[in-house]
Amino acid sequence: MNILCLDLEGVLIPEIWQAVAERAGLGELNKTTRDIPDYGELMGYRMDVLARADLRFSTIRAVIDGLEPLPGARAFLDWAREGWQVIIVSDTFYEFANPLMARLGHPTLFCHHLQVRDDRIAGYRLRQPDPKRSVVKALKSLNFPVMAAGDSYNDIPMLEEADKGILFSAPERVRREHPQFAAAESYGDLRALLGAQN
Amino acid sequence: MNILCLDLEGVLIPEIWQAVAERAGLGELNKTTRDIPDYGELMGYRMDVLARADLRFSTIRAVIDGLEPLPGARAFLDWAREGWQVIIVSDTFYEFANPLMARLGHPTLFCHHLQVRDDRIAGYRLRQPDPKRSVVKALKSLNFPVMAAGDSYNDIPMLEEADKGILFSAPERVRREHPQFAAAESYGDLRALLGAQN
Numbered sequence: 001m002n003i004l005c006l007d008l009e010g011v012l013i014p015e016i017w018q019a020v021a022e023r024a025g026l027g028e029l030n031k032t033t034r035d036i037p038d039y040g041e042l043m044g045y046r047m048d049v050l051a052r053a054d055l056r057f058s059t060i061r062a063v064i065d066g067l068e069p070l071p072g073a074r075a076f077l078d079w080a081r082e083g084w085q086v087i088i089v090s091d092t093f094y095e096f097a098n099p100l101m102a103r104l105g106h107p108t109l110f111c112h113h114l115q116v117r118d119d120r121i122a123g124y125r126l127r128q129p130d131p132k133r134s135v136v137k138a139l140k141s142l143n144f145p146v147m148a149a150g151d152s153y154n155d156i157p158m159l160e161e162a163d164k165g166i167l168f169s170a171p172e173r174v175r176r177e178h179p180q181f182a183a184a185e186s187y188g189d190l191r192a193l194l195g196a197q198n
Numbered sequence: 199m200n201i202l203c204l205d206l207e208g209v210l211i212p213e214i215w216q217a218v219a220e221r222a223g224l225g226e227l228n229k230t231t232r233d234i235p236d237y238g239e240l241m242g243y244r245m246d247v248l249a250r251a252d253l254r255f256s257t258i259r260a261v262i263d264g265l266e267p268l269p270g271a272r273a274f275l276d277w278a279r280e281g282w283q284v285i286i287v288s289d290t291f292y293e294f295a296n297p298l299m300a301r302l303g304h305p306t307l308f309c310h311h312l313q314v315r316d317d318r319i320a321g322y323r324l325r326q327p328d329p330k331r332s333v334v335k336a337l338k339s340l341n342f343p344v345m346a347a348g349d350s351y352n353d354i355p356m357l358e359e360a361d362k363g364i365l366f367s368a369p370e371r372v373r374r375e376h377p378q379f380a381a382a383e384s385y386g387d388l389r390a391l392l393g394a395q396n
Contacts (some may be wrong), residue, residue, distance in 0.1 A: 081304040106279040108306040128341045138336040142308065143326045146271065 003139050004080055004194065005132075005158055007089035007150030008109070011168050012073040012102050016064060016092060017046060023063045026053055034171055036154040039091060043124060056119045057095075065099050076187040077104055080194065084147070089135045091154050093124060110135050120146060132158035166193055201337050202278055202380065203330075203356055205348030206288035206307070209366050210271040213299050214262060214290060215244060221261045224251055231371055235323060235351040236287055241322060254317045255293075263297050274385040275302055278392065282345070287333045288353050291322060308333050331355035364391055 009015045009033075021029035028049045036042040078084050088107050090097065093114040101109055113130070115123040128134055132150075136158050139146050148155070148162035151170045159165025159181055167175055167183045168190055175183050184190040207213045207231075220387035226247045233238040258298055278284050286305050288295065291312040295379055299307055310329070313321040326332055330348075334356050337344050346353070346360035349368045357363025365381045366388055373381050382388040 046216070078304075082300075085306050087306060102280075105303060106305075108283050108285060110283070110342075132342075135342055138339050141336050141339075142332055144308075144328075145358075 002084055002145040002147055003162075004084035004086045005089045005136060005139070005148040005162065006077075006080075006086060007152070007155050007158075007168070008088050008092055008097065008111070010151040011149065012077060012088070013069050013097075014067055016067070016096050020055075020060050020063050022052070023066075024055060024059065025182055026055070033091070033152045033154040034174070039126075039154055047123075048122070050121055054120075057114075057116045057121055058119050060096070061099075064096055067100060069100065070101055074104060076191065077107060079191060081105075081107070084194070085144070085169060087135070087139070089148075089158060090131050091126075091131065093179070108139060116164065130157055135160045137159035147194065149184070154174045166190065200282055200343040200345055200361075201257070202282035202284045203287045203337070203344060203346040203360065204275075204278075204284060205350070205353050205356075205366070206286050206290055206295065206309070208349040209268075209303060210286070210348065211267050211276060211295075212265055214265070214294050217265055218253075218258050218261050220255065221264075222251070222253055224253070231289070231350045231352040232372070233276065237324075237352055245319065245321070248319055252318075255312075255314045255319055256317050258294070258319070259297075262294055265364060267298065267301055270385045272302060274389065275305060277389065279303075279305070280392060282392070283342070286332070287330050287346075287356060289324075289329065328355055331359045334359035345381070345392065 015032055017029050021027055026049060029046060031042060033039060033042060086107050088109045091112040092111050094111060095114040095116060097109060097111060112127050113125050114121055132155060136148060137145050146162045147164045148158045149166040149168045150158060151168050152174060156178060165181045167181045169185060170183060182193050184193055213230055215227050219225055224247060227244060231237060231240060253282050284305050288309040290309050291313060292309060292350045293312040295307060295309060311323050312319055330353060332344060334344050344360045345362045346356045347364040347366045348356060349366050350372060354376060363379045365379045367383060368381060380391050382391055
């Protein structure tokens with residue numbers, strides 16, 4: 001039995017910050033780790049945008065409550081959970097993701113925590129440095145073979161550390177810079193690549 | 199967000215070997231880690247019993263396919279998955295447990311593999327030594343607070359390693375020998391003990 005580590009945003013659900021950007025009319029929130037690879041820098045930028053707009057946490061949560069998993073995501077995930085122990089490894093926050101996890105059938109999620117005060121996002125706490133790579137290392141320490149799939153720069157350490165890494169729906173730039181990883185464009189592609197390994 | 203490590207047999211599903219003992223009329227298979235604390239010794243004993251009876255793997259699987267989670271287990275687990283990242287940590291085998299995991303909503307399961315040849319159980323492969331303690335250690339290395347609940351001797355290392363360990367429906371002997379752990383007799387008790395921590 002292998003473990004499958006899956007990124008969340010862009011793989012199973014929409015990019016949360018981009019959805020907030022659209023609904024709140026804050027185009028500056030459209031940047032992702034695809035644009036600013038350094039996560040700390042990106043989060044600092046987002047916090048500044050939120051503070052300037054004085055956007056409430058409950059407003060953001062209402063946007064997230066209105067999101068649905070990507071089309072086909074639940075069916076893919078249900079299929080994957082028959083053959084793998086699936087762990088979602090994300091740089092999002094439990095406070096954001098929880099409503100969507102219920103719609104995905106409560107897969108195990110390893111991510112981070114937000115600090116919310118007076119209905120405003122006051123900060124965030126990364127669980128540890130290099131979080132995605134660390135998860136794969138910990139699972140390998142339990143003698144599990146680990147596969148991993150993700151779409152963006154912050155997934156690269158996880159894909160590197162896994163026994164097999166797959167880029168899913170990744171921008172061309174990411175694929176070009178990391179030709180060592182197989183690339184899947186659809187859940188069908190991903191099922192074929194995973195099925196060949198199980 | 200804390201992680202909750204749950205034992206499987208005796209906590210969420212019936213004891214598989216005892217069910218096989220009953221249905222196959224092999225009373226010798228009724229022994230558990232409650233009776234023979236050393237898991238290797240217990241498994242050697244079980245393998246001998248199976249070989250002498252020439253019991254087929256498919257016969258055992260048919261027994262397991264007929265099992266249901268313990269009454270209230272699914273509701274308890276659904277509740278737990280709202281507030282914790284739940285990981286089932288068991289000394290059973292994927293080849294046994296998979297049908298039951300579907301009925302529990304596919305929680306993440308860390309356990310072991312059987313070796314099946316010619317429809318007979320030919321052996322088994324423990325994922326690693328001290329497997330339950332190792333899982334908790336790995337999760338703590340990811341900076342997750344970890345709670346753990348189990349019913350038997352093989353759970354003690356997991357309960358010791360966790361930030362908080364709970365004995366669930368454990369025999370009096372186990373409770374007496376490990377007074378350091380809170381004891382829950384029902385899912386209601388367990389919810390109360392867990393809820394007080396979250």
